[in-house]
Amino acid sequence: MLLLLLLLIVLALVFVGLVYVSYRHPVLATPLLVAIGGAGLLMVVIGFVISQL
Helix, strand or coil, X not given: CXXXXXXXXXXXXXXXXXXXXXXXXXXXXXXXXXXXXHHHHHHHHHHHHHXXX
């Protein structure tokens, strides 16, 4: 259970980091698209890891 909480915290930090970077440097990409794409990719990886437990 503690591992799942840690994974959620890491996911939230990565999501916030992607939003911050894309907001500060809009040349990179559309801010929400980058943040949602990165968070979606992490959620897929975390779902795969959880399904293997």
